[in-house]
Amino acid sequence: MCTFTLENDVKQISYEDSLCILRGYFGYASCAVLDYSFLLQSIYRYITVVYPFRLFWQSAKFQALLICSTWIFSYASPSAFIFTNSVIYNVDNQICQLSLRLSFPIIYVLCCVYMIPVSLIMFIYIKLVRYVKEMNRHVTPVNVLTRAEKELRMVQRTVIIITILLTLGIPYTIIVFISFFTNPPKYHFRITFIFVDVSLVLVMIALFKFTDPLRTSLMRRVNGRTNRVVATIT
Template sequence: MAFSNDSITIDIEPWFIPIDIFKISCAIIAIILALIFLHIILFEKSCHTVPMLLVSNSYLAQLIYAIDVLLIALFTLQNDRKQNQFGYSFCILGVIMAFNNDSIAIDIEPWFIPIDIFKISCAIIAIILALIFLYIILFEKSCHTVPMLLVSNSYLAQLIYAIDVLLIALFTLQNDRKQNQFGYSFCILGGSISYAITMIQMYSYLLQAVYRYITVTYPSRLFWQSVRLQTILIIITWICGTIYIIVLIFTDQIIYLIDDQICQMPLRLSFLTIFNAFYIYMFPLGAIMVIYFKMVLYVREMGKRATPANTLIRAQRELRMIHRIVTLVLFLMILGVPYVLFILMSFFNSAPKYHFRIAYIFIVISLVFMMIALFQIAEPLKASIMKKLRRRPIDIVPTFT
């Protein structure tokens, strides 16, 4: 961790690291089991009862607790491995880390606090929208389909990202308001989560595009379209994201940036910077574009052949959905242009002083936009909400005899 306090070397017993690994293993097993059971409760109609709702609440609490234990065990392992004694990110959530270093006053620009408040507002709006949409998907039977499972995965990633942005913005506002310079709890972890969740978000759109392409080009491959396979793919993306968080933390890639009051990977010409751009953005975006163009060619070929009308209409509908996904991702890329420019400028040591503060303005705008754009892709969700909005109360007129 890149705080200015000095770490203290401590004695490590031989059994510390094996116990840490055991705790991590148990926590991972608990997380996997909780996700499996919650998935079954969510999509098995026989489980849609009040008692199972209460059981799912218990599973959700256990899932969050297991994630918390996993994070604590990971940082304990990191300290034991390096024989260091200092507080770690996420140690005291919501409280400033009690390090021995003194905070240093820094210059605060007049636009810092208004921008912090704007980021907090956008994050709160995104969280509210995500919770509403996920609630409807959970309890509306018409939304219990494979495409909506993939959409709900995107909403879940957006929800976690919005919460992460909210916590980061709150602590940035606190430091800006007090004109302090020191790291805060959740800093290193929050920065790592932002990279991992962005990756999961991009690959969730890729999963949606792949599924819609398969349903048209390989309609007889039912296993490829099954809930089981799509769930496995979703779990794999989240496992990759979790591993990515661990790698970023254990390799000390995320540091506290004083000017921006945020923990991020410093912008510089390095292998990891280029790898991030390819792994998080370029590969999923390129794959989605390839799927879209292949889908366009396939639908055109179907139009030239003697194809049943229902099959052609379905293919055209799926093509429109992929087109919306492409539009969504491209707009996300447009909002990320300032961040890309700052990366390129950093290669020549000419990035603006407050580049992350500026880039995060566009990121929080994209949070709200993505919530609304996903709504346009989720036809059952849109139909359910419009049905509720159009519902009119029935006026009962008394009759006299």
């Protein structure tokens, strides 16, 4: 999407191409997939702690069913906007998006893509914190308590990632709120997508930091190449 905008700016093209609306659709769908993937991770952590003996809920088949359901919902929910001409081409920002104004499509997208998954993640985190604290007050086997605390840390990391996305998404939220009462700034999408791109970079860094096997594997490869270079020089 950014590449398309940059290309149109360089070539001074001020009209939409045949794939513009499709890119807008995939933009909303991709955001939904990202947020609901974090929600699925939180649900899985919650199940393993609170319902450790419900093995079917932890099985690969059940998790695959949840993943398929969220992907279908994520890609189906914005599809109605394509057929109702709600996604329009914004000449100033060189992008196809929903028109920013007080309307059902905007409220619907905000609820489905952001508010519902984020609210459920925060709810699961609070419930899990209370559950682990309750376990500390009672006599609980050490291995069970240790596993619960480990899963709580994993959900906490998900909350940190969501917080990064929400914090850097504040400019977009402010502009959407402004659009309910007056016209937003001329280059509002360009401004907000700067913060969106920064948030995605920070999320990738956070995922690298939190994913120990990935970090260990990458550092091993980097150190191995460094050692080979040093050996070659010497």
